[in-house]
Amino acid sequence: MAEKVIVCKELTKRFGDFYAVNKISFAVNKGEIFGFLGANGAGKTTAMRILCGLSHPSSGEAQVAGYDVYRQAESIKKNIGYMSQKFSLYENLTVAENIEFFGGVYRVPAAEIQKRSDALLQKLGLTGEAKKLVGALPLGWKQKLAFSVAIFHRPRIVFLDEPTGGVDPVTRRQFWDMIYEAAASGITVFVTTHYMDEAEYCDRVTIMVDGKVEALDAPSRLKAQFNANNMDEVFYQLARGAKRSGD
Amino acid sequence: MKQFFAFIRKEFFHVFRDRRTLLIMFGLPVAQIVLFGFALTSEVKDITLTVIDQSHDVNSQQLVSKIKSSSYFVVSEAAPGFNDIAGAFKNGTAKCALIFPANFGSDLQHRGRAPLQIITDGSDPNTAKTVVNYLTAITTAYQQEINPGKPLPYLIIPEPRMLYNEEGNGSLNFIPGVMALVLMIVCTALTSVSVVREKELGTMEILLVSPFRPLMVLIAKAIPYLILSLLNFILILVLAVFVLNVGIKGSIVLLFLESMLFIITCLSFGLMISNTTNSQQTALLLSMMGMMIPTMIFTGFMFPLENMPGVFQVIANLVPSHWYFLIIKAVMLKGLGFKYIWKETLVLLGMTLLLLTIALKNFKTRLS
Amino acid sequence: MSTVVLDHITKHYDQGKVLAVNDVSLQVGAGELFGLIGPDGAGKTSLFRILTTLLLPDKGQASVLGYDCVKDYRQIRNRIGYMPGKFSLYQDLTVKENLDFFATLFGSSINENYALIKDIYEQIKPFNDRRAGKLSGGMKQKLALCCALIHKPEVLFLDEPTTGVDVVSRKEFWQMLKNLKQQGITILVSTPYMDEAVLCEKIALIQGGNILSVDTPDGIRSKFPVPLYAIRSDNIYQLLTALRKEPGVDSSYAFGESIHITLNEQQTNMAAIQQSMVAKGHTQLSMEQIQPGIEDSFIRLMNQAQPAIAWQRK
Numbered sequence: 070m071a072e073k074v075i076v077c078k079e080l081t082k083r084f085g086d087f088y089a090v091n092k093i094s095f096a097v098n099k100g101e102i103f104g105f106l107g108a109n110g111a112g113k114t115t116a117m118r119i120l121c122g123l124s125h126p127s128s129g130e131a132q133v134a135g136y137d138v139y140r141q142a143e144s145i146k147k148n149i150g151y152m153s154q155k156f157s158l159y160e161n162l163t164v165a166e167n168i169e170f171f172g173g174v175y176r177v178p179a180a181e182i183q184k185r186s187d188a189l190l191q192k193l194g195l196t197g198e199a200k201k202l203v204g205a206l207p208l209g210w211k212q213k214l215a216f217s218v219a220i221f222h223r224p225r226i227v228f229l230d231e232p233t234g235g236v237d238p239v240t241r242r243q244f245w246d247m248i249y250e251a252a253a254s255g256i257t258v259f260v261t262t263h264y265m266d267e268a269e270y271c272d273r274v275t276i277m278v279d280g281k282v283e284a285l286d287a288p289s290r291l292k293a294q295f296n297a298n299n300m301d302e303v304f305y306q307l308a309r310g311a312k313r314s315g316d
Numbered sequence: 317m318k319q320f321f322a323f324i325r326k327e328f329f330h331v332f333r334d335r336r337t338l339l340i341m342f343g344l345p346v347a348q349i350v351l352f353g354f355a356l357t358s359e360v361k362d363i364t365l366t367v368i369d370q371s372h373d374v375n376s377q378q379l380v381s382k383i384k385s386s387s388y389f390v391v392s393e394a395a396p397g398f399n400d401i402a403g404a405f406k407n408g409t410a411k412c413a414l415i416f417p418a419n420f421g422s423d424l425q426h427r428g429r430a431p432l433q434i435i436t437d438g439s440d441p442n443t444a445k446t447v448v449n450y451l452t453a454i455t456t457a458y459q460q461e462i463n464p465g466k467p468l469p470y471l472i473i474p475e476p477r478m479l480y481n482e483e484g485n486g487s488l489n490f491i492p493g494v495m496a497l498v499l500m501i502v503c504t505a506l507t508s509v510s511v512v513r514e515k516e517l518g519t520m521e522i523l524l525v526s527p528f529r530p531l532m533v534l535i536a537k538a539i540p541y542l543i544l545s546l547l548n549f550i551l552i553l554v555l556a557v558f559v560l561n562v563g564i565k566g567s568i569v570l571l572f573l574e575s576m577l578f579i580i581t582c583l584s585f586g587l588m589i590s591n592t593t594n595s596q597q598t599a600l601l602l603s604m605m606g607m608m609i610p611t612m613i614f615t616g617f618m619f620p621l622e623n624m625p626g627v628f629q630v631i632a633n634l635v636p637s638h639w640y641f642l643i644i645k646a647v648m649l650k651g652l653g654f655k656y657i658w659k660e661t662l663v664l665l666g667m668t669l670l671l672l673t674i675a676l677k678n679f680k681t682r683l684s
Numbered sequence: 685m686s687t688v689v690l691d692h693i694t695k696h697y698d699q700g701k702v703l704a705v706n707d708v709s710l711q712v713g714a715g716e717l718f719g720l721i722g723p724d725g726a727g728k729t730s731l732f733r734i735l736t737t738l739l740l741p742d743k744g745q746a747s748v749l750g751y752d753c754v755k756d757y758r759q760i761r762n763r764i765g766y767m768p769g770k771f772s773l774y775q776d777l778t779v780k781e782n783l784d785f786f787a788t789l790f791g792s793s794i795n796e797n798y799a800l801i802k803d804i805y806e807q808i809k810p811f812n813d814r815r816a817g818k819l820s821g822g823m824k825q826k827l828a829l830c831c832a833l834i835h836k837p838e839v840l841f842l843d844e845p846t847t848g849v850d851v852v853s854r855k856e857f858w859q860m861l862k863n864l865k866q867q868g869i870t871i872l873v874s875t876p877y878m879d880e881a882v883l884c885e886k887i888a889l890i891q892g893g894n895i896l897s898v899d900t901p902d903g904i905r906s907k908f909p910v911p912l913y914a915i916r917s918d919n920i921y922q923l924l925t926a927l928r929k930e931p932g933v934d935s936s937y938a939f940g941e942s943i944h945i946t947l948n949e950q951q952t953n954m955a956a957i958q959q960s961m962v963a964k965g966h967t968q969l970s971m972e973q974i975q976p977g978i979e980d981s982f983i984r985l986m987n988q989a990q991p992a993i994a995w996q997r998k
Contacts, residue, residue, distance in 0.1 A: 108850040109821040208725050235724030235847070235876045237891060238983050242937050249921045264877075265851065269940035270920070288941065299940060301851060301879075308852045322788035326777065333776040333815075518771040522831075525736050526789045527762045681757070683738045 071098035074226055074257045075120060080129035082115050089115040091280035092129065099225075102248060102258045104271030104288075108308040111277040113261050114230070120259070121228055122146050134225045147175070150219035150256075153230035157215030160204030164195055167203055168218060175222035189217050209240030213247060220251055227251065229260040233267065245270055265301040274300070276307050283307050319528045323536035330510065331540065337506060345498045345548055349555045352490035363447055365389045366401065366410040373421030375430075379458050383414070388450050405437045412436040412447050424462075491556045492644035493617025496637040498552060499545055499575070500607045503582030504589070507541045508599040511590035521683065530681045538583045545579045546572075565651030574647065574657075577664055578640040582607065584671035585636075591678040607637070615641035636671075639664045685750060686711035687839055687870045688718075688735060693744035695730050700742075704730040706893040707744070712872060712886070717865045719884030720874040721978065727893040728874040729769055732843045735872070736766045748839055765837030767828055769844045769874075775817030779808055779827055782816050783834060790835030797836040800867060804860055805830050822853035829860065840864070842873040846880065858883045878979040889982050896985040901978055908976040908984065910934075913954055915971040916942040917961070926964055932957055937983060944980055 075097035082090040090112045097103045107113045118124040120133050122142030131138040134148040158167045165186065172182035190196045193213060203211060212232060220227050229248075233241045245267065252258050260271065268274050269288045276284040276291075284291055284307055288300055295303045331337050365383065369376050384391050392410060404410035415433040417423075423430035432455065436447050511534075514520040523533050549572075556562045564571065585607060593599045614632040624632075632638045639660045646652040646660075654661070688711065695705040705727040712718040720728045733739040734746050737757035746753040748760045773782050783805075787793050798805075808823050808830070816827060825845060832840060842861075846854045858880065861871055873884070881887045882901045889896040889904065897904050917923045924943055927936040932952035936945040947957070954971055961969055 108852055109848075208723070237723035237726075237986065238878060238979050239937075239986055240723075245938065246924075253921075263848070263850065265879075266940040270938065304851050305855065308850060311852070319789055319791065322785055326774070326781070326785050329777055329781065330774070517774070518768045519774065521733075521736075521738060521768040522766060522771065522786070523789070524738055525761050525764065525766045526786075527758070527791055528789050682740060683733060 071101075073097065074099050074134055075103075075259070076130075076132045077120075078130040080116070080119065080131050081127050082112075082119060082124065083127040088280045090119070090126070093277070093280075093282045094129075095275060095282060095285055097226075097257055097259065099257055100252050100255050101273065102252050102260065102271045104268050104274035105259060105261045105277070106268055106274060106304060107261075107277030108311050111308075111311065112280040113277055116277070117228055117230060117259070117261065120145075121149060121151060148225045150222065150224040150227040151230075152215050152219040152227070152232055154212075154232060154234040155230075158203045158211065158218060161202060163200050163202055164190070164206070164214060165199040167214070168221065171218045172221055175224075177222050185221060189221070193217060209236050209243075212236055212240070213244060216244065216247055216251075220256055224256065226257040226259060229258065231261055231263060233262065233264065241267075265299065265304055268300040268304070276304060278307055278311050320532060320536055323528070323533070324540055327510070327537065327540040331544065340506065341502055341544060341548065342551065344501060345494070345552050346555065348494045348498060349491075349552060349559065352494050361388060363389050363412060363450075364392060364410045366392045366404055366413045368398065368401075368413065368415045370418045371416045371420035375421035375424050375462070376416040378462075379416075379455065380414075382458050383451070383454055386450070386454060388447075401435060410437075412451070414451065490617060491552070491560070491562055492641050492648060493611075493615055495549065495552050495575070495644060496578070496611050496615060496617075496640050497608065498548055499579055500582050500603075500611055500637060502545050502548055503541055503579055504586040504607045505600055505603040507538060507583055507586030508589040508593070508603055509596050510541075511537055511587065512593055512596050512599040515594055516596060524681065524683070531676065531679065534587055534676070534679055538587065541583060541586075542579055545582075546576070549575045549579075562649075564648050566647035566653065570654060571644065571647050574640070574643050574661065574664075577661070577668060578636070581636045581640075581664065581668040581671060584668060584675045587675040588671055588678065591675060591680075610635045611637040614638050617641060636664060636667045639667075687714045687716070687749055688712035688872060689745075689747045690731065690735070691745045693731070693734060693741045693746055695727075695734065695739065695741050703893050705734075705741070708890075708893070708895050709744075710888050710895060710898050712870060715865065715868050715870055717861060717871045717883075717885045718873070719881055719887040720872065720890055721876075721878060721881045721884075721887050721982070722874075722890035723876050725892075726890045728890060729843055730893075731890075732766075732768075732841050732872070732874065736764060736841055737761060763838045765832040765835065765840045767832045767840075767842045767845055769847070771828055771843075773816040773824060773828055773831065776815060778813050778815050779819070780812045782827060783830055786831040787834040792835040794834065797834060800836055800864075801830045801833050803863060804833075821849055822856065825849060825853060825857060826860075829857075833864070837869065839870045839872070842871065844874050844876065846875055846877065854880070878977070878982055881978040887978070889978075889985060891982075891986050891989065894989060896982065896989055904978060904981050905976050908981055910946050911973055912976045912980060913945050913947075913971055914939070914942040914974045915945060915957070915961075915969065917966045917970075918968040919966070923961065923966055923969075926961060926966065927957075930957060930960060932960075935984070935987070937980075939977075939979070944974070944976075946984075 073096045077096070078094050079092045080090060080094070081088065081092050093116060105113055105117065115124065119126050119131060119138055122133070122138060122145035126138060133145045136144040136148070138145065159170070162170065168186040168189065169182055172186070177185070190199055193210075195210070195214065198206065203214070206214070216229070216232060219229075233244050236244065241264070248258050248260070248270075262268065271288065273285065273287050274291060275282055284294075284303070286294065291303050292299065295306050297303045297306065331341070367380055369380070380391060383389050401410070401413045404413070413435040415435065417431055417433070420430050420432070434448055434451050514523065524530055553564065553571075557564065586603065589599050589602045589606065593602060614628070614635040615638050616632070643657050643660045643664070646657050690708050690710050693705055693708045696702060697704055708727070708731065720731065722728055730739065734741050734753060735748055737753050737760050740754060749763055751759045753760060774785070777785065783794055787796075804826050808819070808826050811819065811823065816824060819827065829845070832842070846857055849857070854877070861873065865871060875881075884901065886898070886900050887904065888898040897907070899907070915923065915927070920938060920941065920943065924936060924938055927933050927943060927945060932948050934946045934948045936943055945957075947954070954973075958969055958971055
């Protein structure tokens with residue numbers, strides 16, 4: 070039995086009489102790439118916020134990295150990394166300054182920051198750009214750097230919110246190479262995406278509809294279950310019936 | 317024309333559906349009038365004064381009773397010793413102390429001069445200063461009374477604010493200042509924010525791409541705020557007259573026209589800001605820095621200009637609200653007519669035309 | 685005469701420091717549904733803004749409906765519909781008020797061109813009195829399209845209308861575009877989603893300000909110069925890593941549950957690759973030759989052009 074790093078039981082978030090997240094239950098294994106899909110407004114973002122310790126659930130239970138989301142939000146934050154398409158790095162700081170800043174935020178010792186950041190820049194081929202402002206980098210490089218920064222402090226789980234939106238197809242695949250590598254090193258990856266082919270790269274996929282988890286399984290099994298050729302069709306079958314949709 | 321009215325209607329929808337805008341627009345003048353009119357006034361009333369009279373003669377008693385009869389002071393009868401003054405200041409039973417030395421009366425009568433010590437609570441310097449001024453004024457008046465025809469040992473420097481304010485009503489000067497401030501917040505800040513919001517929403521692109529002439533977009537944006545500002549102006553006048561009991565001495569029509577000119581100044585400035593910025597925060601910050609802070613500092617309604625370094629007095633001349641303040645003060649409080657303020661009006665008009673030209677010139681029919 | 689013409693258009697930003705569009709030429713025929721396909725920063729929005737007369741090109745000429753985008757911008761503005769990328773309507777106005785406003789702004793009325801928007805508008809009509817800010821993503825998108833159409837434009841420019849929208853709404857949106865095309869409107873649409881390319885009649889692949897290729901989707905796919913194979917196993921990532929080390933493999937990219945590969949020389953055959961993979965312990969291997977998709981073509985073209993377009997900043 071694999072170690073579980075995220076466990077949700079009947080997790081619910083209510084705003085007034087609106088159930089943004091409605092009794093969702095799932096468990097994520099260590100080192101797993103866990104896809105989190107859903108139509109706009111299905112409750113993905115709300116659920117992700119709860120798991121990152123940013124928002125309190127209304128009811129239900131959830132443990133992230135062994136810590137309780139109600140009482141130990143601060144401990145959760147120390148053990149996770151987060152990256153989204155909208156915010157990733159400070160554009161007006163240099164590459165090296167960004168790494169140093171985020172390393173410092175997560176209390177990575179200074180000597181260690183130096184060592185890891187050299188290795189990181191080398192790996193990304195950015196050694197020559199270390200003193201360049203992040204804003205001057207092409208989008209694809211920015212996203213790859215952002216991901217590296219999100220796992221710089223070696224978190225147990227990394228949350229990725231549409232990390233590849235708008236990125237060119239080659240960079241998108243390079244990005245997934247990095248995700249695989251992180252997962253292989255034992256970091257659990259929790260990822261949302263609008264690209265259905267990316268859903269196929271996940272070990273298991275959750276599809277949320279109207280605040281509920283409507284499907285949860287390996288992509289191949291989901292395709293068999295819904296008698297579909299690809300994840301796009303699976304998603305379409307499930308989400309078509311959605312009552313609500315938002316941003 | 318139909319487009320134009322549709323646009324204006326839309327702008328009104330924006331204003332009336334946004335509680336924050338409404339609050340800024342109509343809550344602010346009320347709050348400002350009340351604040352400046354009552355709370356922040358540097359005018360003093362019912363100041364508790366303690367008297368230590370070591371002379372106990374006719375002169376000292378006459379002076380004390382004169383002070384008593386003014387509405388500014390409440391004199392505590394029991395005169396404590398010197399050591400009690402600090403205590404009285406601390407526990408708030410007195411704000412100032414008046415000490416007559418022994419032989420006050422005889423010194424005054426025989427030598428023609430007598431020292432009189434005034435001690436005030438310096439922790440509130442504004443009040444303290446005013447208190448000293450009042451006491452000095454009362455003393456001087458008393459001195460004139462008992463020494464008719466004799467030259468005075470010191471010059472009387474009446475506080476300029478008192479000049480047109482016989483009843484001692486301190487809110488007077490704030491009214492023109494608040495007017496300038498509120499009109500500026502509504503016109504400059506709200507106008508620039510409303511244009512920039514369209515940029516943020518992406519609707520500005522559609523407006524530009526539409527057959528509606530881009531310049532008309534600016535004018536249509538400005539008109540609702542012009543109307544709302546005039547309403548605001550009326551609101552302030554009504555508050556001034558009925559809440560603060562400040563009479564309007566001059567012509568209301570003149571007041572209205574001059575305010576209209578100033579509103580256009582502010583609108584031009586707001587449009588100028590919106591041309592150069594792309595985010596609502598920047599627009600708001602620029603209008604604050606560009607208009608509101610200079611208004612507070614350089615009109616002279618909060619801090620007397622006369623006491624400022626020369627450089628500041630020169631800079632003040634470049635601030636439109638400084639001129640508007642002078643105009644409104646003249647018309648509203650002194651009751652002066654146009655022939656006394658045409659120079660100020662001309663300066664304001666010149667500034668307005670300059671700002672408007674810059675605003676319209678910089679407005680682009682395309683992006684960036 | 686083409687409805688939209690871009691002739692050697694170049695555009696820089698930041699005083700020439702950033703090259704956004706590099707010598708782009710293309711033509712869109714009357715009544716065509718034309719897609720501009722490329723990632724963020726490819727120059728799609730710049731091209732749209734030049735065509736909608738919002739930006740001046742540094743070099744080259746552009747025209748819409750025969751009118752010059754610089755000189756005759758007024759005529760163009762009267763005849764086109766535009767939905768900018770970040771367009772989000774007036775959140776504090778209701779559905780009807782938004783529509784009314786844009787109709788009046790373009791000198792029209794809802795009734796005048798009702799037939800054109802009927803199919804789309806009927807879906808959001810029940811929410812006529814709801815404020816736009818309270819609409820769902822899909823409904824907002826429909827309302828925005830209605831607003832862009834309300835004056836019956838001859839050409840419609842839609843800049844990334846489906847970005848950030850879920851699969852279901854995206855499918856509906858493309859259906860609406862197909863219906864509009866049948867009414868004779870020329871439509872230019874941009875998207876970063878490669879899978880939407882096949883829904884257009886003609887597409888331009890764009891990357892780093894350069895056009896990689898302009899053709900019909902089938903045309904672009906048929907130009908793929910070498911055979912393409914899909915290979916799969918029960919562990920895609922390990923297979924991918926192994927294929928990259930395989931000398932006979934020229935390119936290998938993950939595509940969902942399979943990996944698309946091209947081979948180095950015609951002589952290398954797939955059987956040899958398969959044998960090599962089996963020898964390395966990969967299980968449940970299967971492979972077949974497949975028809976390339978738009979994304980395959982895009983990747984190949986992009987890699988060919990890469991030396992030329994990487995780092996165009998001065």
